[in-house]
Amino acid sequence: MNSIEVARLAGVSRSTVSRVINNYANVPNETREKVMKVIQQYNYFPNVSAQVLAGKRARTIGLFLIAPGHVSSDILTNMLIVSVIEHASACGYYVLTHIIRDAKDTETVKNVKEIFFQRRIDGGIFIGAANHEPFIEELVAEGFIVGVVDQEHPEIPQSNRIVANFNNDSGMKQAVAYLAGLGHTRIGVINGDMNRLSGPTKYEGFLKAMQLCGLQVNRDWVLEGSFHEESGYEAIHTFLRIQGERPTAIIAANDSVAFGAIRALKEHGLQVPEHISVIGFDDHALSEKHHPALTTIRVDFSDMLKQLTTILIAKIEKPSSDIREITLDCCLVIRESCRRV
Amino acid sequence: MNSIEVARLAGVSRSTVSRVINNYANVPNETREKVMKVIQQYNYFPNVSAQVLAGKRARTIGLFLIAPGHVSSDILTNMLIVSVIEHASACGYYVLTHIIRDAKDTETVKNVKEIFFQRRIDGGIFIGAANHEPFIEELVAEGFIVGVVDQEHPEIPQSNRIVANFNNDSGMKQAVAYLAGLGHTRIGVINGDMNRLSGPTKYEGFLKAMQLCGLQVNRDWVLEGSFHEESGYEAIHTFLRIQGERPTAIIAANDSVAFGAIRALKEHGLQVPEHISVIGFDDHALSEKHHPALTTIRVDFSDMLKQLTTILIAKIEKPSSDIREITLDCCLVIRESCRRV
């Protein structure tokens, strides 16, 4: 079944069939209905490759998740994927999902670029990439429409790059202020991946917030991490082996890190929040059910991706020179992992 | 950049460029290298729409997840998606993921069919569909290559339908035998969705296993459910409101249902396993961390989807009349939610 067949059966030309499919105004109702009847009756759907080749959009966007080898098959990831798919679907777009295990692997990078150059997709969203990831820069430079989460706009912003971030600064401020309000003065931090934008911004936010509250930062209590449960566990584990003064509260770069940290603390006989307070970031789906229920800074990934997807598709449909940037606020959620000292 | 440009720059015809791209044997090394150099230098990737239109495959498969409205954004779902994507990727295929909220909605169904008819994908995998779901039957009848999880092969099996299932019968037998071995004689069950194949097969497996162990089935202890946490909670909640004799052990249709059941039991002051034993099915990622750690029947979804994806792609690349069916075994994992009576 193709448009020629439909045309023959409806007694019109392919041009007219095409006009009906594409909702041209200059088709009389009678003709339109005649054609539609055949289309419905024969279950005809235009071949998408032919449409794309003739200049239409693929109506497909790419979703690229950069997930390191030791992937935590995380509830969050699932939510991100589903958010993008559902919002794209609401705009009539399909999503080609792709997982990037190693953004440094040449073969992998080639595959990702291929997807754009082959014109499989009209644009793409990248989640979890390093700030200034070179191959993403290349794609932007090539003019492809790209949405990125957790990266900064470069000096000279481009209109085909859409940037989405949380207000990490304000989040950290809320966390520190809350702890300070509970009487904590000795506050430590477990950092995230410093190659991603949110790593350094959260840390800088922490430093600024500490200063604002008139609190000293103890460099021994600034621990390295990488946004994973394991890294929170390792950070605390290593830290506790060395004897020395301990903080009364710890801010983790995200909730997964907080889970790992609490696990390590428990193993060392330290109860949360009795012996030490812990605060996370994200409000992961498990944080509420965690023991103790995790106090954290809530962030709305679903809303972010909804906005990002919508703007991406809008850009695809109507390229404009607007520079688009999304910044979402976050807010403190008080549960049971912090106590007054 | 297109094949004409490449041809011009390499000083050959488009035919030759195409032969190089498609690895034809009859191209001398010298010519091949000349062309490859231009391709590499100019970052040329053939337009996929043109290739598909000319008869090549899209190298894309569809992944359709039927997830009810009140979706549990589940760790399992994430694992399923990632499994399919990674195994498809290993075969050089892309995955178009699509979420079906309501398989009874005409518009939704039309969209799914469209994806096949438009030739966006070379085949598709359906997870979570009802047994004999009509629109999947239609797609199979149209000759599309389809992989389904948790459905039965019809009377007259088709070679373009690949069926993947777990050996639920054996799983239930293991669960009942284990409980019987612990001295339980009063065993209840919370069923799954009876519209899906695994719903009735698990229940039938339960009945058979009970008979095999010489145990009586008490109809009051056969509770309705639907594979969701909430349904396990509801089932137990409703059941406990009615006074009467209680079972000493309950088998849940899956781990999510078991979680819900345990939550409800706790609320009624019944501890697991002290007052009642509970056994799940699946070995969900959270089961090990659950309190109490859940005894369950382990099932390997990742392996199943790896096999299904591989066979689907093999069928796409080389259609054959073989009837393909996958059945994976499951095995008991003993943890802490069951005790001897």
Added chain:
DNA sequence: CTGAAAGCGCTTACAG
């Protein structure tokens, strides 16, 4: 309002 025709960028028999 509608049709004939060019063009999108490939692949692949066909001929040499």
Added chain:
DNA sequence: CTGAAAGCGCTTACAG
């Protein structure tokens, strides 16, 4: 070993 040409199934100026 290689090129010219037909064909895949659409869309869209162009002409009427």
